[in-house]
Amino acid sequence: MERNKRAVNKLRAITLAVAGLGFVGLAGAETPLLEVKTKRKPVESSAILEEVYVTARKREENLQETPVAVSAIGADALREAGIGSITDLQGAVPSLQFGQSGSKTPAIFIRGIGQREATSVLDPGVGVYLNGIFIARQDGQLLDTVDTQSIQVLRGPQGTLFGKNNTGGAILVTTKQPDPTEYSGGLMIDIGNYGREDVKLNGNIPLFDGKAGMRLVLNNRRLKGYFENTNGNSDFADEDRLSLSARLFWELRDDFSLDLFGFWSKQDERSVGMTCLFQNPDANIMQLRYPGQPEITNACRDSERAFSRSEYEMNQEHSEISMVNTMLALSLDWSISENYSLKSISAFSFQDGIHRNDDQDGTRVPALDSGTESLNRTLKADGKAVPQEERYQFSQELQLNGLAFNEKLNYTVGGFFSYEEISDNPFSQMVGPKGLAGVRLSYACGIGAEALGSICGLLDDTLILPLATIFANRSDLENESWAAFAQGTYSITDYLQLTLGARYTHEERKRSMTVYEVDALEFGTRIGAVYLDPVGLYSPITMFQFNNLATNQPDLPIIVNENADSGSAEWNNFTPSATLSMQAREDWLEKMKLESFMVYATYSEGFKAGGFEPKGPELVSFNPEEVVNYELGFKLDALNSRMRINAAAYMMDYEEIQVRVAEQGQRISDLFLYLSNAGKAQVNGAELETVFVLGNWFIQGSYSWTDASYEEFDANVIIPGQGEFIADRSDEPFALVPETSWSFSVAYNWLTQIGAFSSRLSAYYRSELFTGIDYLSDEFESSFIEEQTTWNFRLAWHPDENLNVTAYVNNLTDEQYFSSGFAVSALLGAATLVQGNPRSYGVQVGYQF
Template sequence: MHIKVNNELTKKRIKRKLIAQWIAFYTLGFTVPVMVFANETATSEIPKLSSSANASNDIDAIQLETIVVTTRRREEKAQDVPTSISILSAQTLETQRFSRVEELQQALPSLNIAFQNPRQSSVAIRGLGNNPASDGLEASVGVYLDNVYLGRPGMVVFDILDVAQLELLRGPQGTLFGKNTTAGLLNITSKAPTFYPDNSLEISFGERNYFQAKGSLSDALSETVAGRFSFYKTTQDGFIKNIYQPDADKLNDIDRQGIRGQILWQPTDNFNLRWIADYHEEDDQQGTLIYYGKGPTFNHSLFGNNYNQYEDNNISAGVKNQGLNYKNRQISSDHEQRMEVEQGGTSAEANWTLDSGKKLTSISAYRFWNFTPTNSYFGDYDALRNNGVAVKDKQFSQEIRLASASNPIFEWVSGLYFFQQNIKNHSFTYYGDKADNLLLYQIPILREDIQNGNSNILNNRESHTYGYADTKSYAVFGQGTWHTTAKLDITAGGRVTYEDKEARVNRLAPTGGVDTIYQAIVNNQLGAYDSGKLTISDTSYSGLLTASYKINPNNLLYATYSHGEKSGGFNLAVGTAPGLGADSLKVDPEIADNYEIGLKQTLWNNRLQLNSNLFWVDVKDYQTTGTQQIGTNYVSVLDNAGKVRSRGAEIDATIRPIQGLTVNVNGSWNDAKYTKYEGAPAPSAVSIPTGVAYQDLTGERVYGVPEWIANVNFRYDLKSINRWQPYVAGSYSWRDWSYGALDNSNESIIDAYAIINASIGSRYEIGENQLDLSLWVKNLTDKTYVTNVFSYLNGSAGAILGQPRTIGATLKFNF
């Protein structure tokens, strides 16, 4: 996948009346292009401003680039592909300083990325896919790196390195991409080796000791072999102060690094082999959970008026700093917060063009991902010394595709796909001296003994749970396009997937602590449990039917029905299994039916691309995850949420009104609701005062989904002066409020927020080389904003904060 750019640039500006024409057009709305510009765009020839050649070149200079994608497994103009797709080029990623995957939602419509740490991360499209931290569950949104499916969302949590293009496809994508996905996919393509020098070195400095060095070196190694080597190193101090340890380093720092090597062998024009290997590691204090809410305060029949379980239990444990305001970016914790990630992999993609013109492709890949956390409760007393879930994951995939030669009547792609994944996790909790105070003080019969230090139920004990899930997936797929007329295409595709899954969860008996008269409670909280072997066998089906009609060469109208199914999964935590049985650890497959109508327009002499669509998605047995406190147990929830309906509208517009200025405006309206969810976890405002653990969320909004999203970004390249070419760029991203937790509690609400980024710089030509110096700022207004909320102990809520303002400078050398 690559971008083809028209290089016939001139130095004259477009006439002012054309700017006024664009403003008038954009004000009038979406119906105007079809009505007003139909005659203007009915031919592919470009009208001239005047009869002079220079005037014609002026138009060429401000036309938009032609973006080429291979989403249908052959090279096509993005504007000719009848699907809702948004694309970020390498230049956009670099200009807007998007270096981490979680930042992509600032530039793409209908995209939500939940991130606490690499394990507790998820990607959602159109409100579907918010299921972080479930090791035995596949994602609703597939993430692909160089045509390789990544089995865990955390596998893409590294610096975006040497990317050629990034694409967001919305809606089920099972008929051509490796794994079934019910919501869409994020497709990342790195730059391939070149047979000419394509080198860059870059260094950045910024606030909080921000440092990033990265580079890429590519050239021919022989007449038939080219290589590419890329690397990065990123560090930055944290921004959350631990007031319990005021001299310690601030939390939420960054320390990550990685390398990627590639070899491209192209002995003939009909064959090429691309081998890629990469390795990444991270060791920092990312993912610090900060206090967000204390849960309900009410009149308790035994404990008196204005009782709050979170505050009361903390006081009994000897809290020193309670109820800190998250806006101050502070916590008070007496134990370490840390995480380590090690991951990497290799892939080989071979492409043969046969004598018949057909193209045969083979993609073989192996990846591994290891995650080790160190977490503590956001409290400054010895209750939880360390708890978390360590994960080791490895996967292998093999894909074989055969694509037809170009044909004016019918074109097709077919293939086979195999995927194997082995994941192991280790859940652990190390309790401290005050564990009973934190977790059990609300139980009336234990209250006195806990306060006197005589209970010893959880105090100083350890609990360890081991789980595994093995998956084998086999699929056959195909898709064809019938060019029925010069204007009308019919595309149909299907995939049949068979999967075998096996899992087991085994909690060992607790160790440590001392004998207690409350052994029954110890067994209830931490007792040994073995689920035995759990199995799932699924045959699932995906399908696509699309009709697209070329109103004229620059306007494409399409309508799509797509069906996607995602296989069932397991909760690799004990959860409610001791009470409800091992089968409660299973979830059923997720099934989505997507209906969409869209219009892709190229207008104003290819200076405006306007893509808009309406969608309606019905999901059955929507897989969702969260956490819940039931009685004294704080458990992981993995559930099928009955039915979900997601409907809305999306727009993605790119315009170049004058030479050098490119503006992208995109946004979405998403009305995502549960149409049936009767067994949802109850919020702490209900469960703590009443003991009722469940609620009916039918008709309520799906959590983690802003109803409105709006993004604007621009880049303006000014005229070159004495080999210096200045530029300025900026972006504005606004997100509506949303529920942050599965229980849709008021305390979990994430307020609406906007992020502003800006940069200014200049490029300097040194012969055939180029020097680029820029000054930039991210989160210009230093907005304190919340990205994720988690229901936590005693009705409290913890939050993840977005990055504060960072001012920095970057020096890049292309040679």
């Protein structure tokens, strides 16, 4: 009988978690994980929506009373929905989109705003916070390995309370807090196809006579890989991640507590892999030949055919992703009085063992080799020092929360400081194996080599002009920022509130760059050719000699130009916000037959810092981007707390947009990828979240519409031998931003003699995606990824409070699709896209003790 009661209680908790609303109250350790409101009726009719608490305004508030567009998901709901990584949130949160390149680093977009190039030196457009700590670099956001308690997604600029680099929004991740009262532990195992073997072990230890607790977690993720590489013996899109975390919560006094968090993770994987879709035969890279290699146009078509078999044809040795990440954070909370509290968050993080290398052309031909290791191999072969990248970050935040004017004013004031140092950050791009390619005589004549005279075009299959290329540098960067902020909410009446806020930010950026160049004269002697300086090519050699270099190719001799260029800049920014919100009075709710109703209007601003980017041998600056947001929204609970609808509509003015562009240099092999400012844009949209409870049925859905269009977007275009011009790109769609997306899930839960069962069917749809980078991309159909719908299914069994077993199938219909990528149509002549994961299945077993 007692076991059956526990099962009934467990079912009630499960049902709300399945609905996606199992959210932890964030006030303290004694707040229950899941507080389910039930009435004394049979289980089939007793489940209602719980109260959800969020910290979107840096204080605990009821979700339905918070005038911010925010989605909140707790630990149980994350597990029941099968959300194992931050990218899985895309199928559960409106207006949230993830892009990806070969490096696996998630490019996060909210409401069309983000940063598609997730390098270690570019700032994100959506801030990610772990226990209140800003994660500065997107490739350090391996949040699938942390001990997650809850995730909140704040949509729209968050420049007042969260500061710079939150132009699109913010994602707040909180880990589980230790319990100072009892010992406990848990084990979660996930076994599936494609070599899925995940293990997560956690333990909780009470300390100091119940005044403190420590939580220790080991998380190991393993996946062989989804896609076979026919040009090697390893699979791509694999996972090899290990993490350790420890969190100590200590209530030193009734009014003062300490929270110490330590985290270490290691990643050692291959890239996600790229598929080449041939586009433009006139593109520069497509014109080149490579020693001992087939025509890249044919290799690109072979890569596309491999996609139909869910395979890749890539250079396996060009794929490497690894990093070791360490973090230590200390939070201190002091309840000064009933009306005042002070919080301090100090954090230090360090990353090393960093290796990033991608086969950017997506073919078996080593046409474009980009990343850390392509540079390191070249330096090592030439006897040069091989520096190793390291990153340090320190941040300190103080928050004072208080009440005034008979508790009519609830306010937060504070300050923030951060310092970041990145040393020996490398970048390289090699064209051809070990930087060697060849130019057809006919093409060379057309771009300024007319001095070759009558042989132009007559001997393309007999003679070739060698070309040695490496764009490589390493940089030292310093980023310093401080800010002061304040926000207050004043209750004009019991139902009408006005929130005003402002933040002043000072930003300093410094970057110095060492450039690596080819010793052109020395390399000429190694290949038996004379360097022709006016055209940047070597004198012709026979195709026989050229192809023989494939098996006996000399290494590139490197010239090191220390401190070749540097830049520094400072910016000051003021980001205000204002929100007017109204909660419906009790008599209004009775007339409307609602449990709660709130409407709000918001004005907010956000900005993302500027900086410096390499463009060949020089640094070019880019300006900060700014967003102004106008938003209307409402939130309501109805049908006796069995239906919840939250919606918002917005209009954003977007200026100095930071976009990744591709530009041709003066030589055929020049392909410069760098960050620039696109001018102005307008982003309008609407989003909806809803959940409906009907007995043991739970229906949840979301919808988002994003209308993003450029008002100004000019790009500089250089064509070798023909000059340069300005291209108007304002008609292009926003890259990696779908116009519409929706998610839908339906769950059914039932109780049996052997325990509680829960089934869940979910779907996610997004419309067409544009992947272009250069000015010709929108002219090719393959620069656009087709619309996509995927289905997932889960069946969970809970025989008692401590044990749960879940069988799952992701991508139920085994849809074959591209999920992301980029198109460089004018220069590379192809779109290189990332394949979406095929159907996968497995079993998860969790046990709490």
